[in-house]
Amino acid sequence: MKENVSKHKTAGVVETQYYTFAYPPDGLELESGARLGPVTLAYETYGTLNENRSNAILALHALSGDAHAAGFHEGEKEPGWWDNMIGPGKAFDTDKYFIICSNVLGGCKGSTGPSSVNPETGRPYGLDFPIITIKDMVNAQHNLIDHLGVNRLLSVTGGSMGGMQALQWVVSYPERVRSVIPIATTANHSPQQIAFNEVGRQAIMADPNWNDGNYYGRELPAKGLGVARMVGHITYMSDVSMNDKFGRRFRSNAKPFKFSPEFEVEGYLQYRGDNFIKRFDPNSYLYITKAIDYFDLANGKGMHELLKGIMSRFLIIAFKSDWLYPAYQSQEIARACKLAGVEAIYCELNSAYGHDAFLVEVEEQSRLIKHFLRSVTRGLNQA
């Protein structure tokens, strides 16, 4: 990580790094039994690993996120997706902690996914890419954490799908995780949540350009992905935040065509939908949403049984207006922690931003997280 004086309140100018492992013939064993290799994970780090290697925090991203969580890429004007939370003096304080953010397995931002070249064919995997799960993403990250020389993470955190990975980390590798901060997430996807993802997948697969996943180097299923993204965006906002942002206002430059976007909210969604193809691979959208839908931390059994004996501490954050990952799902995690005798704090914040709140409700989240991390660090120093 390079320093940049003009951006001194951020993590500065950063570069995405890559770690490749699990070379064939062994590869990475997936939950499905399939073996995938080699596997590359794109990742970034912010701050400095201390001598004891005890200040590392793993931050995990949501569906469309990437490894670029904070700071700026050389020549770019937009910082990483969680820059308001990761940086000097911020919630995840880069003056104190060494923060790692890894792009997920199955993604399209430098990690191995369906758009990667299949070494067996020399062409992109497409649908030959194996089905992956949240557990597979976490197992891949486990290799990265080993590679970075971190034995025990001070914390694992993330919102939405990032929170699922955080929960899976503490269950798969409890001895490697001192604390976990799952935000706006769930221990399993409800049928309504599955249904919204399925609409997105069907929209992509309905696009003839999708062509059973074989579209690399051809025309892309941009319209299908656009519709999927539009559905997503609706679920990320709240009724109130949409009212505040758009109301029933018309666009000033609405085209005369009957079914062109006229309302501001239509223009916003169409813009977001149209542009998504520039930064996201439709097949990754299929694979990652499927991994999310499969996610069931306790696999139908009692979550508190699963959590018994876990020494990691939990800070669970939910948002009142988040109707995609409603607070009751976070409450279920908190209840299971209590039943299992696991130390857990549950905080329900009064944001109006819906699911997006984990990306924008900086102040209250930061206060909670700073205090929690101090307390976990203190416990560490006393131990």
Next chain:
Amino acid sequence: MKENVSKHKTAGVVETQYYTFAYPPDGLELESGARLGPVTLAYETYGTLNENRSNAILALHALSGDAHAAGFHEGEKEPGWWDNMIGPGKAFDTDKYFIICSNVLGGCKGSTGPSSVNPETGRPYGLDFPIITIKDMVNAQHNLIDHLGVNRLLSVTGGSMGGMQALQWVVSYPERVRSVIPIATTANHSPQQIAFNEVGRQAIMADPNWNDGNYYGRELPAKGLGVARMVGHITYMSDVSMNDKFGRRFRSNAKPFKFSPEFEVEGYLQYRGDNFIKRFDPNSYLYITKAIDYFDLANGKGMHELLKGIMSRFLIIAFKSDWLYPAYQSQEIARACKLAGVEAIYCELNSAYGHDAFLVEVEEQSRLIKHFLRSVTRGLNQA
């Protein structure tokens, strides 16, 4: 309406009827200023108009509904869409009342819509069909009510878009409406509601078979309409009712293909989506959802100002788990009635069925509606 002894607890065997009016050159003047003609409305009636012509109730349907609200069509096994509410002894008691249900202008179930033949070209209108509004639908119905010899309706009712029409009736023709029963509806579409409709429209228009609306006699944009329908179905159910109905259960006959529907909820949505093309015209979906989105009863002004002086009585029904048309929107109508000095009863029912509740919560709705209609009839007899 014919009698049928084996179906004596229903409105019996019924036939859809058609009324054509507004012949060119005049036609029906639309809110946009365009003129449309001739206009046909498909409708059905149940029960008998009394001598005073004072027992007529107009029941209006939602987005995908039709004129067939009750009883059975000859040879069919499924009754009309509100058969549990319209029939002998039911909420809208055909032993007492004369119930009229009209398919909306812009629809595809016998009323003039984009799939109708444009008399100027001899081919289906397609996108040459003019933009229509809820007010236009009501104005067309006004012609039908005149035709049926009903001067003053005992009540106008409907759920969802049917409720919007009911509200527009009382505002456009207050002297023609003794009472109004808007159910699970709103006085204007919120940006979130517009957004869900826009996703459906974009899904249809993204389908290359849509072909700018020129698909009649060719391959239909079935996939696009299917995705639109899937989104709709999610919004019609509640988180709780989806959990009750599907949970996270897998389908027993899930195909081995990676992205085929595996969860029961996926199979249900795909089935509903795939089959929608058999009974609904994609262009009608565009026009009707647009009419819904444009709907703004008070047009941004104070609703209570608009309602002042109206003598019609209101029974407003909302459902706690309806997140598509949340109860607060019905409360706003009730508040405006109170401010305007209009007699209004507001009832919020404790159903778990989400927006679908207006179609399935028979018992409590029936009790409320029967009592209300008796009271309106009593007021009529005393006057």
